[in-house]
Amino acid sequence: MSSPIAINISNLTKHYLKEQNVALNNLNLEIVRGEVFGLLGPNGAGKTTLFSILCGLVKMNSGKVEIEGNDIITQMERIKKIIGIVPQDIALYPTLSAVENLQYFCRMHGIRKSEITSLIKWNLSLFGLLGVGKKPIEKYSGGMKRSINLIAGLLHDPGILLLDEPTVGLDVQNKRKIMSHLKDLNKKKQTTILYTSHDLEQAEIFCDRVGILNEGQLLIVGRPAELRNHFQAGSLEEVFVKVTQDQCR
Amino acid sequence: MIQRLWATLVKECQLLWRDRKGLVVLFVLPILLVFIMTLIQHEAYRSLNETGVPVLLINDDNGVLGQTIQRAFEDFELCSVTVYNDEQSSVKSSYVDLVASGEYVVAVHVPENATSVLRQDVKLIMDAITEDEKLDSTLLKQVEIEIVADPIARKSFIMAIGSGLREFIASVKTRILFEMMSTELNEISGNQNKLTFPAQDFFIFNEYYAVSGEDDVFAPNAVQHNIPAWAIFSIFFIIIPLGASIIKERENGLITRLRTLPGNYFSILSGKLLLFTIIGCIQMAIIVCIGLYILPQLGLPRLQLGSNLGAFTLLTIIVAISAVAYGLFLGTFFNSAPQASIFGGISVLIFSALGGIWVPLNIMPDIMQSISIVSPLNWSLKGFYALMIQNAGLSDILYCILMMLLFTAVMVCTSWFINVNRCLRA
Numbered sequence A: 001m002s003s004p005i006a007i008n009i010s011n012l013t014k015h016y017l018k019e020q021n022v023a024l025n026n027l028n029l030e031i032v033r034g035e036v037f038g039l040l041g042p043n044g045a046g047k048t049t050l051f052s053i054l055c056g057l058v059k060m061n062s063g064k065v066e067i068e069g070n071d072i073i074t075q076m077e078r079i080k081k082i083i084g085i086v087p088q089d090i091a092l093y094p095t096l097s098a099v100e101n102l103q104y105f106c107r108m109h110g111i112r113k114s115e116i117t118s119l120i121k122w123n124l125s126l127f128g129l130l131g132v133g134k135k136p137i138e139k140y141s142g143g144m145k146r147s148i149n150l151i152a153g154l155l156h157d158p159g160i161l162l163l164d165e166p167t168v169g170l171d172v173q174n175k176r177k178i179m180s181h182l183k184d185l186n187k188k189k190q191t192t193i194l195y196t197s198h199d200l201e202q203a204e205i206f207c208d209r210v211g212i213l214n215e216g217q218l219l220i221v222g223r224p225a226e227l228r229n230h231f232q233a234g235s236l237e238e239v240f241v242k243v244t245q246d247q248c249r
Numbered sequence B: 001m002i003q004r005l006w007a008t009l010v011k012e013c014q015l016l017w018r019d020r021k022g023l024v025v026l027f028v029l030p031i032l033l034v035f036i037m038t039l040i041q042h043e044a045y046r047s048l049n050e051t052g053v054p055v056l057l058i059n060d061d062n063g064v065l066g067q068t069i070q071r072a073f074e075d076f077e078l079c080s081v082t083v084y085n086d087e088q089s090s091v092k093s094s095y096v097d098l099v100a101s102g103e104y105v106v107a108v109h110v111p112e113n114a115t116s117v118l119r120q121d122v123k124l125i126m127d128a129i130t131e132d133e134k135l136d137s138t139l140l141k142q143v144e145i146e147i148v149a150d151p152i153a154r155k156s157f158i159m160a161i162g163s164g165l166r167e168f169i170a171s172v173k174t175r176i177l178f179e180m181m182s183t184e185l186n187e188i189s190g191n192q193n194k195l196t197f198p199a200q201d202f203f204i205f206n207e208y209y210a211v212s213g214e215d216d217v218f219a220p221n222a223v224q225h226n227i228p229a230w231a232i233f234s235i236f237f238i239i240i241p242l243g244a245s246i247i248k249e250r251e252n253g254l255i256t257r258l259r260t261l262p263g264n265y266f267s268i269l270s271g272k273l274l275l276f277t278i279i280g281c282i283q284m285a286i287i288v289c290i291g292l293y294i295l296p297q298l299g300l301p302r303l304q305l306g307s308n309l310g311a312f313t314l315l316t317i318i319v320a321i322s323a324v325a326y327g328l329f330l331g332t333f334f335n336s337a338p339q340a341s342i343f344g345g346i347s348v349l350i351f352s353a354l355g356g357i358w359v360p361l362n363i364m365p366d367i368m369q370s371i372s373i374v375s376p377l378n379w380s381l382k383g384f385y386a387l388m389i390q391n392a393g394l395s396d397i398l399y400c401i402l403m404m405l406l407f408t409a410v411m412v413c414t415s416w417f418i419n420v421n422r423c424l425r426a
């Protein structure tokens, strides 16, 4: 616990075999323990690629990634216990009910039998889904699915949360519900949160720091307020437009 | 580890329970298949095995020849003979139709006075010999025995009957000749002791099935073939729901979550593989129960499992494991469930045709029989045949078991290789 860095990414490069463009180009980033970090960028920027590398799903071409001091290539089993993930796609069994899905993931995380039921109940009630827990996921609305997708990543009480576009495609109410829950978690348990999004407005509200990713390059990192000041912009959106224009020139 | 395996098993059961189509493929189709195929093939097998080929004999002759032919047919176990004689003239006119309609495979008509015609001929010959005259062959009459055969009957079978009849006639001729000669000799010698013709037949049919074991051999019949055959087929059809289920888990974000669960991905897959192995064994159990308890109710012979139940169970488990390994390979190799289902389904159909599931191998052309060794379904079926028909033991099916274990190993290793590479490629 000496170093305050939760995730340390250095010189990370990734290019997919058939793609000529690099998906991630010499990326350097440090996520501080206990912060909410928003990785922002348009579609195709490389956000999911970074997320997948952090989860150990995709191998990088070069560079080094450490999560709580554990190397991502050699110590993935230890990392799995630390991180909680919420993928961009709904990662749930569509024909099983919310409770059945969550039960399965609880058991796979080795959570004790006696705790499972109450843990699931508590989480469902947080999102107001206690009444519909027995319905199959495929019958849920988009917002409900996202909520369960989120809960499934939180069950084992991870110290670091990785979320890939957790609120994509949701209406404002559902977005707020999910983001404020994450913020609560961050406040109460000091959970480190790294989430990706292309919603700049939302990031401005919730993030301690943001990074702007475009075409595989991390253009700029900083606190939203600092960035606005630095670029003399009224919002992150303006900042974003300015940096990406610079890149184009 | 055990907890996680158990958790996956529970989840897979829930998934399967919700997948009604999968359940139909796994349990309803096999049962239907067994019933339909067994009942269809039962007729064909029965005509060959238990009751024999249905033969209609119209015996209009009142003499020895008619009797001899009738007795020979009755003694010949491969035939079941129905005899009509003089009085039932209505049948006589329509026996060609009866064969045409498929009720009988062969009809044999022995004409009126056949024996007396034969007797006259023999007498002419006798006279020629004893009186040292030249034989006037135009005086000899011929006995016309008609054989009406179903066009689908095997040529060899018809020929056998034809040559059999020729031999009967010859033997009856010899007998008549013998009797006449003995009467003549008695007249000459004044001997009162009538010589009798040796009563035993000149030829005996000995039918038996080629099997290795000496005792407790069960005749191959529709049940003995179809129960193992369709059980194997059903077990291998597991690949469709199994492959689809592996692919579905990979298609959406689920794989991301599964791969970040503690433990490696194969250990998570193993719960699924275990469930499908169990399902394969349940399928076999259900189908065997049908053979033991339900088919006999429908008038079919009862299934004989052989005396080696341990080997039977082991073979079942190994068949299920190799089917699951094949499903694992399909689910890993293909990227979409329909692709895997189509390829998998067709490959199992081909393997099953090659393996002798549809039509027993021994009646296939030689070339097919030699190709069949590439089919895992063939190794399975051979194993069950050995246990259920030849009443063999574990040591006799070792070859089958080894082949299937080899197949399993190849499938699992290939899947492993694809999985590791997929991760690197992505």
Ligand SMILES: Nc1ncnc2c1ncn2[C@@H]1O[C@H](COP(=O)(O)OP(=O)(O)O)[C@@H](O)[C@H]1O
Binding pocket: A016, A017, A018, A019, A021, A023, A041, A042, A043, A044, A045, A046, A047, A048, A049, A050, B426
């Ligand atoms: N599996 C893959 N194979 C090949 N190219 C990919 C793959 N996944 C993503 N890419 C490419 O990498 C780039 C970044 O994609 P991605 O990380 O999904 O972006 P984002 O999540 O920010 O929208 C895109 O150009 C995309 O086409």
Ligand SMILES: [Mg+2]
Binding pocket: A047, A048, A049, A088, A165
């Ligand atoms: Mg993405």
